[in-house]
Amino acid sequence: xxxxxxxxxxxxxxxxxxxxxxxxxxxxxxxxxxxxxxxxxxxxxxxxxxxxxxxxxxxxxxxxxxxxxxxxxxxxxxxxxxxxxxxxxxxxxxxxxxxxxxxxxxxxxxxxxxxxxxxxxxxxxxxxxxxxxxxxxxxxxxxxxxxxxxxxxxxxxxxxxxxxxxxxxxxxxxxxxxxxxxxxxxxxxxxxxxxxxxxxxxxxxxxxxxxxxxxxx
Amino acid sequence: xxxxxxxxxxxxxxxxxxxxxxxxxxxxxxxxxxxxxxxxxxxxxxxxxxxxxxxxxxxxxxxxxxxxxxxxxxxxxxxxxxxxxxxxxxxxxxxxxxxxxxxxxxxxxxxxxxxxxxxxxxxxxxxxxxxxxxxxxxxxxxxxxxxxxxxxxxxxxxxxxxxxxxxxxxxxxxxxxxxxxxxxxxxxxxxxxxxxxxxxxxxxxxxxxxxxxxxxx
Numbered sequence: 123x124x125x126x127x128x129x130x131x132x133x134x135x136x137x138x139x140x141x142x143x144x145x146x147x148x149x150x151x152x153x154x155x156x157x158x159x160x161x162x163x164x165x166x167x168x169x170x171x172x173x174x175x176x177x178x179x180x181x182x183x184x185x186x187x188x189x190x191x192x193x194x195x196x197x198x199x200x201x202x203x204x205x206x207x208x209x210x211x212x213x214x215x216x217x218x219x220x221x222x223x224x225x226x227x228x229x230x231x232x233x234x235x236x237x238x239x240x241x242x243x244x245x246x247x248x249x250x251x252x253x254x255x256x257x258x259x260x261x262x263x264x265x266x267x268x269x270x271x272x273x274x275x276x277x278x279x280x281x282x283x284x285x286x287x288x289x290x291x292x293x294x295x296x297x298x299x300x301x302x303x304x305x306x307x308x309x310x311x312x313x314x315x316x317x318x319x320x321x322x323x324x325x326x327x328x329x330x331x332x333x334x335x336x337x338x339x
Numbered sequence: 340x341x342x343x344x345x346x347x348x349x350x351x352x353x354x355x356x357x358x359x360x361x362x363x364x365x366x367x368x369x370x371x372x373x374x375x376x377x378x379x380x381x382x383x384x385x386x387x388x389x390x391x392x393x394x395x396x397x398x399x400x401x402x403x404x405x406x407x408x409x410x411x412x413x414x415x416x417x418x419x420x421x422x423x424x425x426x427x428x429x430x431x432x433x434x435x436x437x438x439x440x441x442x443x444x445x446x447x448x449x450x451x452x453x454x455x456x457x458x459x460x461x462x463x464x465x466x467x468x469x470x471x472x473x474x475x476x477x478x479x480x481x482x483x484x485x486x487x488x489x490x491x492x493x494x495x496x497x498x499x500x501x502x503x504x505x506x507x508x509x510x511x512x513x514x515x516x517x518x519x520x521x522x523x524x525x526x527x528x529x530x531x532x533x534x535x536x537x538x539x540x541x542x543x544x545x546x547x548x549x550x551x552x553x554x555x556x
Contacts, residue, residue: 136545140537144497144520151498167522204544222439232540273547280361281368297547299540303361305384313550315543317536320357323449323516326532327421328353330490330514333530 135176139199140232141166142176146196156189205233210271211299213239214286215278216246216256219301219319223277224252236275238265259286263293273297280304287314352393356416357449358383359393363413373406422450427488428516430456431503432495433463433473436518436536440494441469453492455482476503480510490514497521504531 145165149157159173166173174184180202182195200206213220216239223229224239239251242259249256257265265271274295278286283302290298297313300306303321306314362382366374376390383390391401397419399412417423430437433456440446441456456468459476466473474482482488491512495503500519507515514530517523520538523531 130549131545133542136541137535137538140535140541141520141522144537148498167524203541204548209544218442218444222443225435225442226439227435228536229540232537234540273543281365296550297543299543303358305358307384311550311554313543313546315539315546317534317539318354318357319445319534320361320449321354322532322534323446323451324353324357324420325350326490326514326516326530327426328348329530329532331421332347333513333528337528 131179135179136203138166138168138172138176139180139203142173143196143199146192146199150192150196155192157192157195158189159184161189200233203232208233208235209273210235210237210269211273211275212237212262212266212271212295213254213275213277214241214259214262214290215239215276215282215302216241216243216251217277217279220275220277221251223275223301224254237269237271240265259289262289266290266293266295271295273299276300276302276306278302348396352396353420355383355385355389355393356397356420359390360413360416363409363416367409367413372409374409374412375406376401378406417450420449425450425452426490427452427454427486428490428492429454429479429483429488429512430471430492430494431458431476431479431507432456432493432499432519433458433460433468434494434496437492437494438468440492440518441471454486454488457482476506479506483507483510483512488512490516493517493519493523495519 142162145162159177160170163170163173178184180198182190182198211234213224213236216224220239224236229236236254239254239256240259240262241247241256246256247258272295274290276283276286276298280302283304284306287298287306287308291308291312298306300314300316303318308314359379362379376394377387380387380390395401397415399407399415428451430441430453437456441453446453453471456471456473457476457479458464458473463473464475489512491507493500493503493515497519500521501523504515504523504525508525508529515523517531517533520535525531
């Protein structure tokens with residue numbers, strides 16, 4: 123394997139790819155077939171250079187003046203992200219947030235397939251919640267092995283987040299999508315991606331308060 | 340008003356405050372009454388200096404050797420974030436994600452009160468979804484004025500995000516919590532905070548793929 127394949131891609135570029143996808147899918151729905159990187163840049167408030175670099179990262183070859191085939195772009199980006207085939211995922215913690223995530227069908231478009239959820243509440247174990255079986259948290263490792271699941275969504279209360287993450291990692295989980303408002307300790311080879319909704323809300327609240335004070339002056 | 344009150348606080352500090360809150364509430368539930376900034380730093384994998392700076396930002400005075408009263412810390416942080424009183428919010432777009440957000444009771448803890456939702460689907464208008472009335476999107480401005488709502492959650496499909504944001508801003512909305520995968524154009528005095536779940540998922544997918552390639556070598 124060449125050294126090139128082992129490098130980490132720039133995270134801001136990675137994070138922009140779903141925004142491209144969303145725009146490209148919209149164009150596809152409108153039966154548009156070809157788009158230029160300039161048009162994409164305008165729509166997403168980016169520079170042409172950023173867009174060309176991001177697209178080049180996914181292996182797309184530039185076609186100046188001609189524009190890109192939209193289907194080809196979508197295929198390339200989905201493939202680059204590994205979203206062209208279903209990825210099995212477990213969800214742990216069927217509380218308010220976990221249930222909200224189970225109910226969110228947007229993940230299906232990204233081929234993220236939440237196949238089962240886990241909880242330790244006797245009232246939930248054995249039931250089917252939003253189409254997914256809820257198993258006893260104790261059976262997590264067994265099920266992860268049986269179904270060869272390597273990715274898990276963590277949606278337990280903050281106080282149980284670290285111990286639950288430890289359990290997941292022991293069960294062979296390699297990537298944790300963490301929605302608990304906790305910085306997790308994990309081994310180097312385990313990937314954690316945090317979504318701290320309350321941090322986002324804090325930023326919104328504070329910036330609104332700042333703006334309101336500015337307007338008062 | 341002093342100049343001090345008008346400065347913008349550092350966003351990373353703001354984003355850390357909810358993590359402190361989460362840990363402090365956990366301690367309170369465990370009947371702990373006092374905590375040192377060193378203990379907080381250890382728990383959240385931060386430096387003592389970061390924690391002391393962040394807490395000082397909220398107006399908390401350091402108490403070396405004695406430690407902070409947990410109730411006082413919680414009160415200070417909640418007050419600083421404006422989370423000590425209910426903030427009325429509208430939600431626009433009762434699709435999959437919108438419904439998931441309506442169903443997420445975690446916001447109540449932050450005193451974010453989603454009082455109504457809006458959609459343009461005739462099947463949804465007039466119904467009550469998860470306890471909130473669903474109004475016609477056309478009535479947004481009228482309702483925002485009636486209820487004096489300044490903050491809105493945007494959860495419409497990407498292709499309608501910009502026009503919906505425009506409509507919100509015309510109706511006097513000052514802060515948009517945007518869950519649509521779109522960079523919005525807004526006037527300078529309107530605050531937008533983005534939650535791009537698909538960007539977070541892209542980062543997770545890519546970093547897992549990178550790690551897997553590293554492990555293969």
